[in-house]
Amino acid sequence: MDGMPPVTKCEVENCFYNRDLQCHAPAINVGGEHPNCDTFIPMGNHIGRQGTGTVGACHVSQCEYNADLTCVANGIVVTHHADHADCETYEPRG
Numbered sequence: 001m002d003g004m005p006p007v008t009k010c011e012v013e014n015c016f017y018n019r020d021l022q023c024h025a026p027a028i029n030v031g032g033e034h035p036n037c038d039t040f041i042p043m044g045n046h047i048g049r050q051g052t053g054t055v056g057a058c059h060v061s062q063c064e065y066n067a068d069l070t071c072v073a074n075g076i077v078v079t080h081h082a083d084h085a086d087c088e089t090y091e092p093r094g
């Protein structure tokens, strides 16, 4: 796939970048040993940007949608996990 995959939905409404269940960060980073959204920042106010988010980089090399530390899914969904945000599209390699 060319270009960065869209964040098609994000359920983490207390994040600065979230409005109406859409991520409006230009690009997010997903990362580490656990597929969490590293760009998540809980704030009372929200971004004014209209454009919706994409996945800039992903460090979760054990995901089947990861190639060269880059996400190649058609799109991802981000959801709550404890007090942070996780990529729900994560799929361990079979």
Ligand code: SF4
Residues within 6 Å of the ligand: 007, 010, 011, 012, 015, 016, 017, 018, 019, 022, 023, 024, 025, 028, 037, 038, 039, 040, 041, 053, 078, 085
């Ligand atoms: S938690 Fe991540 S995907 Fe969701 S709105 Fe915030 S930056 Fe975007």
